[in-house]
Amino acid sequence: MLSENDDLDFGRALVHKFFEYVQAGDPDAILGLTSAEATITLVPLGIRGLMANEGVAYFASLASAFPDLIVRIRRVFTATDGTAVAEVTIDGTQAGEFLGVVNQEKHFDLDQAWLLKIGPDQQIVAVTGYWDQNQLYRRLGVKRLDRITITALEQSATV
Template structure:
């Protein structure tokens, strides 16, 4: 059964929304190109995006995604969403203070065949740090 690029991305988002990283990754090609700009991640491979998703669902076990829009432009699908949750573990160097996170993000997916071959993720890292009560962005963790 052939699926459209939008359906492939919707399946990824459904898995992510249900905190089921394996379900989300079932739509991703093994050699996916991953760029997560705020985290300075520029790499390839399913393990790269697995780490990004695992870190989010582990650090925010009550993670809630609100997908605002999904736009299909041929093989490219863009999803605009809000990521919310309460911090329960250290995340990207920010120590756990049990703060509530809500950050707007945009995810750009490239789909070839029935698999996601590219994922580009954008959000404002300063907004994320403010939500997690990080006082200095030049020294995220307190030692």
């Protein structure tokens, strides 16, 4: 049986594994850390669903759009209720369309915070991500929130 300290170490190790697989663009490996019914909530995108569906789709699209993605973990702690909390910075160079934003080969960096709820069987049962999508749009060259694709295209045409 694991002690409380073992649980905390396990939570930290799980967070590192999770983001190692995010950086590697390996959604199947991420899924290997989660329970079959694990949920994902991507707060800025209004996405709530299953890791096996919406989660895989999001992490696959992130990896596809930013093939040089780097994930830097800045802070981790595991709460007494089994929720691991992580602050990370992701950065990369856009190489394909992402969330409706056309590729202008811009480099971005973005601070995020994630909650990974760890279940009794030591698997992740819920993933929640917070970040400011406005910062992402700004870094990718979007000017207006109602013209995400158009403004980027206009900018490409004027370069």
